[in-house]
Amino acid sequence: MTSDEIRETFLAFFEAHEHKRQRSGSLVPAAFDPSVLLTTAGMHPLKAYFMGLEAPPAPRLTSCQKCFRTPDIDNVGVTARHLTFFEMLGNFSLGDYFKQGAVEFAWDLTLNGFGFKPEDVWVTVFEGDPAMGIGADQEAIDAWLSVGVPRERIIECPASENFWWSGETGPCGPCSELYLDRGLEFGAEDDLPGGENERFLEFWNLVFMQFDQDEQKTLTPLPNQNIDTGMGLNRMAVILQGVETVFDTDQFVPLMDLGRELATVAEPEERSLRILADHTRGMTFLIADGVVPSSEDRGYVLRRLMRRAIQHGRRIGAPHGFLPRYVDVVLDTMGTAYPELHTEKERILKWVRAEEEGFGRTLEQGLGLLEQHLEKGDLDAAAAFQLHDTFGFPIEMTVEVAAEADVTVDEAGFKVLMDEQRLRSAGGAGAKGRVGGAADLVRGLSNKPTTFTGYEHLDQHTTVAAVTERDGRTFVKLAESPFYAQGGGQVSDAGTIACDGGDCEARVADVLRAGEDQAVVVELLKGELHEGERVTAHVDRAARHATAANHTATHLLHAALRQTLGDHVRQAGSYVGPDKLRFDFTHTQRLSEAERAQVEDQINTWVLQNHPVRAMETTLDEARSLGAMALFGEKYGDVVRMVEVGDGSFSRELCGGTHVRSTAEIGVVKITAEGSSAANVRRIEALTGPGAVALLREHDAALSQAADALRTKPEGVVDAIGALQAKAKAAAKAGGGVDAGAVDRIAGEAELLDGVAVLASSVDGVGPKDLADLTDKVRNVLGEAAVAVLGSTTDGKVSLVAAAGPGAIARGVKAGAIVKVAAQVVGGGGGGKDTMAQAGGRDPEQLGAALDAARAAIQAALA
Known part of the structure; x- marks a missing residue:
């Protein structure tokens, strides 16, 4: 069987047995699931069903899920079967059949669908664990006996082998695995399934989902007994195609052949070919699911994958620009099963080309430095950190290359330096979502979910379904609620709840979401709320309208950015409140003034055209066919809410938020800031309506004050400032270009490193010509054994100058090499002599990072 045939055989079998076929979820887990960075198992997109947070579309489901395990x-490349990206086939029962049914289905498909001989199949079951308070899984043993498996081929194994957890917390339970006995030629007579041997190959895992594990490792029975199975498609392809490794199966052969075709070395290393085949598959699927290369979380995984592939491409001598060739092959082999690869092709190629070009420039230099350290026989923490911080070498890559040279890296020391850097930059992991705890609390209040009526009503006569006090806060469950619960970037509604009798009133401080259910957090203003009480829930109309205006504006902003910058732009996060909007999006560089103006003008054109804004429910397939944008990391059911502006030709998105009825209600949109949110992610902040008008008035007032101070009209302010600048430049030139006091002050910031005075600093408002003069004078003040690197920003551009004295040059510090390192960080280039060199760049926000890179390069040269 081909891989496509294996996938279809599995899914069609379970469809024929009343299982609803599910589309694969994203590799980016849904927002309600903070337990994993990437989807690692077939059940992850279904966790809300297993945990009782949402009603499943059917009690029986089947899917082929995209998975990634970091x-x-x-x-990868070392073993015959390890992959990063893989496909997991699964069948799921949510409160329907349990162990007996799962065993019967597995046995039927194994023998009659895939053609295994019954005498070649062994199974394992959970042997029990006193520490967990669970005995042997006799129910599973009996189920296997009932379908004809002899007792001697049913092997009991410990929790390490036969108990499954979806993460540190969440659904879990005992499991039963099916093994193929490949014969004595692969092992010994006394080998058993679950042991360390090659004779028995596991091909299917049946998880009997019985428990929910909390943070204290306490197991609680789930509301329903569920089934979650996983069959690795790629593992099954090895078996059914009769090959030795997964890299010999039909999905991988074209990628392995491409590597051999691209290789210019005489005998390309098999491990490098395998790494290229696996990593290029993984990067293609990650980018298609909205991940972009960065220094944090999922983006770091992707960047590490891409850079590792680039490194091994260099090893086999692949020509520049080889990664897009791999993308094309992945699309050819996988695009039919996963059409999103074709939909996102241009986006995938954009990020692949950018990373290969960007990292390729530093790879040679970084590897050269690494090899110098390896020749000395050790690699301390400072060197490893410099490779990471200056050249973008993931520590894992450094460790891998060092291990091949039998050199140990000080990873513990590296971690200390990384922690220090995170503290300096106030970085660290992002805030954990509150969704998990909120879900438990909401479910604990009442089994009957709240009906959300906030799309239609801002005032709702309803009943208090439940009230509880916890940690000094009051939580209320309403039978019907008009309050929007935080989600999709939009903040929760504010408002009040008042008893119909007039004897109580509460202010709504927050709204907690649990799937399609919710509860409100209130502050009592008068009296008390009691279960069964009739109340009126009132949403703050002004705050809701301002929030709705900002939410619709984010949709218009998204559309305008894609029109202006390209289809690679995707939402990467947002904040929508009554005060402002914030929109993060994937893009590699700062918007030019012209681009920013074009985006703002386009949004306001749509606002003035008074397009209707419509929300409608439709099927997910229909929404996709209409080109609706989906938010990566969100989970969507078969029926979705789609919001379109006008005829939908420029804005159509899947969205559960609240919106205005027409674009004219937004009033006006004013972009207030645009900057970097993370690597390859930009952030725009904006105001709408009265807030935007107030800002424009403030700007008008400031301009009028400036005009008064300059004794001119507002339209003459720019010319007047230009004249003042010209006078200042003339005065500076007459005085020798650079103030002597400034030279001494800047030189005083230098530090002594191993006998050399080193300065890497920024100065304000100094043009390129004066910057060169200033740097030279500062270096002269510092002496011959000195190196100075100064940077400045003018007119939105970066200028860099490096100057090195004879003593520093003799120690290996060269101005030209130092300024090149710094220029790469600000997206530019330059060079010059060993004594002095200049460079420019396009990204002023990275000036600090560029100077840090220059300082690190100087330290490396001195070492």
């Missing part, structure tokens, strides 16, 4: 990156 721990396996280092094992």
Whole structure:
């Protein structure tokens, strides 16, 4: 069977047995699931069903889920079966059949669908664990006996082998695995399934989902007994195609062949070919699901994958620009099963080309420095940190290359330096979502979910379904609620709840979401709320309208950015409140003034055209066919809410938020800021309506004050300032270009490193010509054994100058090499002599990072 045939055989079998076929979820887990960075198992997109947070579309489901496991990156190419990206086939029962049914289905498909001989199949079951308070899984043993498996081929194994957890917390339970006995030629007579041997190959895992594990490792029975199974499609392809490794199966052969075709070395290393085949598959699917290369979280995983592929491409001698060739092959082999690869092709190629070009420029230099350290026989923490911080070498890549040279890296020391850097930059992991705890609390209040009526009503006569006090806060469950619960970037509604009798009133401080259910957090203003009480829930109309205006504006902003910058732009996060909007999006560089103006003008044109804004429910397939944009990391059911502006030709998105009825209600949109949110992610902040008008008035007032001070009209302010600047430049030139006091002050910031005075600093408002003069004078003040690097920003551009004295040059510090390192960080280039060199760049926000890179390069040269 081909891989496509294996996938279809599995899914069609379970469809024939009343299972609803599910589309694969994203590799980016849904927002309600903070337990994993990437989807690692077939059940992750279904966790809300298993946990009782949402009603499943059917009690029986089946899917082929895209999965990615980061721990396996280092094992790829070393073993015959480890992959990062893989497909997991599964069948799921949510409160329907349990162990007996799962066993019967598995046995039927194994023998009659895939053609295994019954005498070649062994199974394992959970042997029990006193510490967990669970005995042997006799129910599973009996189920296997009932379908004809002899007792001697049913092997009991410990929790390490036969108990499954979806993460640190969440659904879990005992499992039963099916193994193929490949014969004595692969092992010994006394080998058993679950042991360390090659004779028995596991191909299907049946998880009997019985428990929910909390943070204290306490197991609580789930509301329903569920079934979650997983069959690795790629593992099954190895078996059914009769090959030795997964890299010999039909999905991988074209990628392995491409590597051999691209290789210019005489005998390309098999491990490098395997790494290229696996990593290029993984990067293609990650980008298609909205991940972009960065220094944090999922973006770091992707960047590490891409950079590792680039490194191994260099090893086999692949020509520049080889990664897009791999993308094309992945699309050819996988695009039919996963059409999103074709939909996102241009976006995938954009990020792949950018990373190969960007990292390729520093790869040679970084590897050269690494090899110098390896020749000395050690690699301390400072060197590893410099490779990471200056050249973008993931520590894992440094460790891998060092291990091949039998050199140990000080990883513990590296971690200390990384922690220090995170503290300096106030970085660290993002805030954990509150969704998990909120879900438990909401479910605990009442089994009957609240009906949300906030799309239609801002005032709702309803009944208090439940009230509880916890940690000094009051939580209320309403039978019907008009309050929007925070989600999709939009903040929760504010408002009040008042008893119909007039004897109580509460202010709504927050609204907690649990799937389609909710509860409100209130502050009592008068009296008390009691279960069964009739109340009126009132949403703050002004705050809701301002929030709705900002939410619709984010949709218009998204559309305008895609029109102006390209289809690679995707939402990467947002904040929508009554005060402002914030929109993060994937893009590689700062918007030019012209681009920013074009985006703002386009949004306000749509606002003035008074397009209707419509929300409608439709099927997910229909929404996709209409080109509706979906938010990566959000989970969507078969029926979705789609919001379109006008005829939908420029804005159509899947969205559960609240919106204005027409664009004219927004009033006006004013962009207030545009900057970097993370690597390859930009952030725009904006105001709408009265807030935007107030800002424009403030700007008008400031301009009028400036005009008065300059004794001119507002339209003459720019010319007047230009004249003042010209006078200042003339005065500076007459005085020798650079103030002597400034030279001494800047030189005083230098530090002594191993006998050399080193300065890397920024100065304000100094043009390129004066910057060169200033740098030279500062270096002269510092002496011959000195190096100075100064940077400045003028007119939105970066200028960099490096100057090195004879003593520093003799120690290996060269101005030209130092300024090149710094220029790469600000997206520019330059060079010059060993004594002095200049460069420019396009990204002023990265000036500090560029100077840090220059300082690190100087330290490396001195070392």
